[in-house]
Amino acid sequence: MFLSLRAEVEDALRGALSALELPTDDLGIEEPPEDVEAVLASSVAFRLAGELGAAPPQAAAQVAAEIDPDELTYVSAVETQGPYLNFLPGDAYFAETLAAGTDESYGRLPDREESVVVEHTSANPTGPVHVGRARNPIIGDAVANVLDFAGFDVSRHYYVNDAGRQMAVFTWAYETFDEADLEDEPERDRIEYDLVRYYRKGNAFLEDGPDEEVAAAEAEIDAIMRGLEDGDEETYERVSEVVDQVLGGMKECLARLPAEFDEFVKETRFMLDGSTDELVDQLKALEEAVYEDDAWQLDLTDHGIEKNLVFLRSDGTSLYPTRDLAHHEWKFDNYDRAVTVLGEDHKLQAEQLRTTLRLLGNETDQLEQVLYSYVNLPEGKMSTRRGTGIDLDDLLDEAISRAREEVERRLDDRIRDDDLDEADVERIAHQVGIGAVRYDIVAKQPTKAITFEWDRALDFEAQSAPYVQYVHARCCGILEEAGLDLETAAADLETDVDAAILETDAERDLLETIARFPAVIEEAADDLEPHGVATYTREFAERFNAFYRECPVLADDVDPDVREARLALVAASRHTIANALAVLGVEAPNSM
CATH class of the missing domain: 3.40.50.620 (HUPs)
Known part of the structure; x- marks a missing residue:
């Protein structure tokens, strides 16, 4: 939905500037700082203040006055903050994001009918x-x-x-x-x-x-x-x-x-x-x-x-x-x-x-x-x-071995799940070990030389592959605890929910992050920079973990309607992080 909201903001700004008889070639659209509630902002007032004969804050107010939020679908309000115009999301933005996210193919963009050979x-x-x-x-x-x-x-x-x-x-x-x-x-x-x-x-x-x-x-x-x-x-x-x-x-x-x-x-x-x-x-x-x-x-x-x-x-x-x-x-x-x-x-x-x-x-x-x-x-x-160098096979073997040791240690530190047998441990070791290698390498800007460090790559607590993979495993655990079969969860889950119920900051932040995923894919593809997707997965993991800490999903005292909405949010989170990891070539474990 972020792409739709951005298109709506662009159209609204062009309309406002045209009404003021101002050029529309540079809209100054950008993402606002984290402490601003808006999804998008515009600095266009800096550029046009001279033509309006007003200081940038007053120019921003004049542009904002030409935009009627009631005529917009995804924007609920346009507020000015100094020289900036801030565009706040509305209920439709969150509702459509939640609905789109519950689709297993979420984030995949329409066919461009253009062929690309990648050598x-x-x-x-x-x-x-x-x-x-x-x-x-x-x-x-x-x-x-x-x-x-x-x-x-x-x-x-x-x-x-x-x-x-x-x-x-x-x-x-x-x-x-x-x-x-x-x-x-x-x-x-x-x-x-x-x-x-x-x-x-x-x-x-x-x-x-x-x-x-x-x-x-x-x-x-x-x-x-x-x-x-x-x-x-x-x-x-x-x-x-x-x-x-x-x-x-x-x-x-x-x-x-x-x-x-x-x-x-x-x-x-x-x-x-x-x-x-x-x-x-x-x-x-x-x-x-x-x-x-x-x-x-x-x-x-x-x-x-x-x-x-x-x-x-x-x-x-x-x-x-x-x-x-x-x-x-x-x-x-x-x-x-x-x-x-x-x-x-x-x-x-x-x-x-x-x-x-x-x-x-x-x-x-x-x-x-x-x-x-x-x-x-x-x-x-x-x-x-x-x-005399080191073969890729050697690196992958070492990654799996180290991941297996870490998984075994973590199992020893807690009561071993009866459903997690040796085959599961081996599967997780492969997913985490090879995922750690791929993620650590692809997450860096290609032109920068990197030194591969085992402790960093396999750190379950830091911003590494295991840290992100654990989000997917946690989503799967919640859905299974709710009685859903992971193979059919997308079809069995109740998706006709009221997204407006998800009103806490943690829920809204997570929804906003989910909404941005298609735009992240678009930008990474346009720039040929998949490390942008890796950066997104780390931000996503932080937002999901905040939601997990602050918003119980299956607790007895959770209102049934809230429970259903939060389950839908967990499903949307699962699809988002699974698809982001798939783009990076990293497996998304169902359990860890």
């Missing part, structure tokens, strides 16, 4: 997913979720780098060495942990092996790269045998977050279909094209980019950026918008890509890039060199 993660298929890159699938999945919730038709893509030197080295090593040549056992019983040993062995051999054998190996690696460039089917199948196996294991790891994809788009696709060759011809024809240092390049200095974009080697083989340009033109042909989630170390490449696409005649407004800084552990930046 994220796209880690090279050379081994296990590293924890230093964990921010990409977590942010990328949340960006895709919030766009989907905001009404866009979203496709989640993983762009597979299966044509570069790394994959040629991997293929050669996989075909050259046997199990007996490998020094270590796999760190985990999954295919990518097994095969990465061949990749490491191959790289070590290329660095330290006998010169003649290394030269022969390099010749075979070059032949693999050339075979891919020439569209040789046999070479493609050789590389695919390695890529597909490693990618299968990486999918299993990412599914633990979970981060799932609609399509894995291989870069060799744009070599085999001829689009990369066509693109190379177009690039050579650009004014910026130069042949320097035995390679074709684009000199982009006139476009504010100091480093040249190399797009073709002297031997006629293309590079990753060349194929990625073809990939993006394919995106533009098939989707209305293209969003890519990238690490901060790809900022230069992102600028080169956008500029080159524009030089090729593409409209690049539809291309949006979300850049993020990396995750650090307390002991310092995590390394990816030679497989």
Whole structure:
């Protein structure tokens, strides 16, 4: 209802300004401070005081006088406070919020009939997913979720780098060495942990092996790269045998977050279909094209980019950026918008890509890039060199283990619920542990570097995932205690209640917070900033906990009508927090 109220306020202000023959281009609408009862405020009087020939407080009074609250649906009153106009909500605002919130899909916006492809993660298929890159699938999945919730038709893509030197080295090593040549056992019983040993062995051999054998190996690696460039089917199948196996294991790891994809788009696709060759011809024809240092390049200095974009080697083989340009033109042909989630170390490449696409005649407004800084552990930046870093699987295992310990401790501190068996403890440990990792990472502004701290992420009392998840569990507990089945509660709950009964500050504050949820989704989707939803969940948890403390729902002395209204408010709270957590990719436990 917040979106409806905001639209009503905008219309009312435009009408008032038009009546005063004043410009309506800047309405100065903002959220008021917490100590102000209004839902929205306007500072328009600051801008228009001169034109009205009055001080801002008097200008505000003149504008307010042109608005008749009786003609508005959601606004009950317009009050001035100095130079500000404050818009107070009416009964209809609360009533419709409560009714809307009892729908399980609450917060989902209407279909925008606009397609968006979100590309994220796209880690090279050379081994296990590293924890230093964990921010990409977590942010990328949340960006895709919030766009989907905001009404866009979203496709989640993983762009597979299966044509570069790394994959040629991997293929050669996989075909050259046997199990007996490998020094270590796999760190985990999954295919990518097994095969990465061949990749490491191959790289070590290329660095330290006998010169003649290394030269022969390099010749075979070059032949693999050339075979891919020439569209040789046999070479493609050789590389695919390695890529597909490693990618299968990486999918299993990412599914633990979970981060799932609609399509894995291989870069060799744009070599085999001829689009990369066509693109190379177009690039050579650009004014910026130069042949320097035995390679074709684009000199982009006139476009504010100091480093040249190399797009073709002297031997006629293309590079990753060349194929990625073809990939993006394919995106533009098939989707209305293209969003890519990238690490901060790809900022230069992102600028080169956008500029080159524009030089090729593409409209690049539809291309949006979300850049993020990396995750650090307390002991310092995590390394990816030679497989010495920490794998994402390890982080998730540790999260579940620590969450299990915390759940067990809390159960020991109270009488154990007979209905909470070991399977429930394990379920909660997974929901809380993985939720803690996702929430702690997605809750921060992407461009800010973060250090992951276990104590903070798993703190049930602080503003963390468990703190927010507990709100959902508490809502479920209240509904079950009222005799409702959680599976059918939305249909069985009495929703024809009088929202005006909910008149305490705690109830009204909670309703106002619920009302804002669709607007939070809209803003997060427009800005591609899902951390705004995380901020909202913390505010929501505080409001719900205040309601829980101050407004008993099922106590014997609660009036039956008040009981029904508060139960409806609990149901609306449950749907709101469950959907907000779902956008962040965090599970909402029914019990904790």
